[in-house]
Amino acid sequence: MKERMVKNSITNTYNKFNQKDVTNAYQKLYSDFKNEKLQIIFSTLHNNIITCFNKMNERLPVTKSNKNYYWADESRILKSRIETSFRLQKELENSEYAFNIDDYYKKIFEQCLKFLKTSGGSEIPTEMEVITIYAEIPIFTSLTNITTPNTNQSYTLHLISSGSYGNVYKYYDEFYQCHFALKRLKRDTNEKEFKRFEKEFEMMKKINNPYILKAYSFNENNKEYIMEYADTTLEKYIDVNNPKITEQERINLGSQILKGISILWESGILHRDISFKNILLKQYDKIFPVVKISDFGLIKEVESDLTSENTEIKGSLNEISRLQKIGFQNYDRCDEIYALSRVLYFVATGKKNIDNAKCDFLNKGTDENIKNRYKSLEELRKDFISFVESIYHEKTP
Structure with a gap:
């Protein structure tokens, strides 16, 4: 549905042009865009805009006390083309045709919209400076x-x-x-x-x-x-490969995750969003996948005051009930242990649901009484390894 709406927006914009104004003179500047109609739209907008800017440069006030007017037709055309540019940018946002407007021209666009009128001509502000004409530089650049x-x-x-x-x-x-x-x-x-x-x-x-x-x-x-770039998420990897993941690989993955979190803690950082999706894996030949902890958007620096009060509680594996009572800004290592224990249980078993789980390290790591939770990552690692070993020893006849 979204793709159809995007293409509909491109077609509507194209159809609104007077066909005598349509030009491919600057189409080569927009070859990055894979839609030919969009290339023509940008080429036409580019041509109209720099033509109007050339004429505006000729009409700029000579002194602060000197008033000069921009002609009615050019005012109307330029205003329309700028508004079309901003509208199209909004409509194509987050699509395969998303684009940016050059920063310099964007500022001029915003400045022009403050004085351009649709009829009767427009008074050019005395502070308006000569505009650089983009004869060989694109005004619109692809974000894809x-x-x-x-x-x-x-x-x-x-x-x-x-x-x-x-x-x-x-x-x-x-x-x-x-x-x-x-x-x-x-x-x-x-x-x-x-x-x-x-x-x-x-x-x-x-x-x-x-x-x-x-x-x-x-x-x-x-x-x-x-x-x-990492090849996959922990979630996808285990979901696909769970039946054939060995004891040693599970221990290896869990140990890597704990080493990564240990590095963060040693740097005075709490991740606050540990999850199956935010732990990535990079795959190599003949070795176990390498863990890559990602997504640091919710980090808390222990010595920082950046985390404000009344911060919205986030993190898919966090203990929401506790954090609602104490506030997300008071997130601590015991809260990180809670999320880590859930991730490690998933690594060990391939199971995301922890209801009625028979797992000692999970029970301790998620204990409602935070005083009973693990005090160190090393302690958690040892119990995680013991649990994985116990699973595979039970399977061995």
């Missing part, structure tokens, strides 16, 4: 493509997952001959969400450990960053 700075090559992004705040894509970099992932915030996120997103990147980049997903570069304009 990425141009890497090292080679200036453009690669197609493929959506991996979509959340309430952003999307994750993958692409194949021909220079490095491997896949990378790209995480991008949605456009309508607020400043606080952007700050957390930025902090998530900084934390991932700072921690250099094989069990933590690595982040590489941040693009503030596009609200996105490039990171290491």
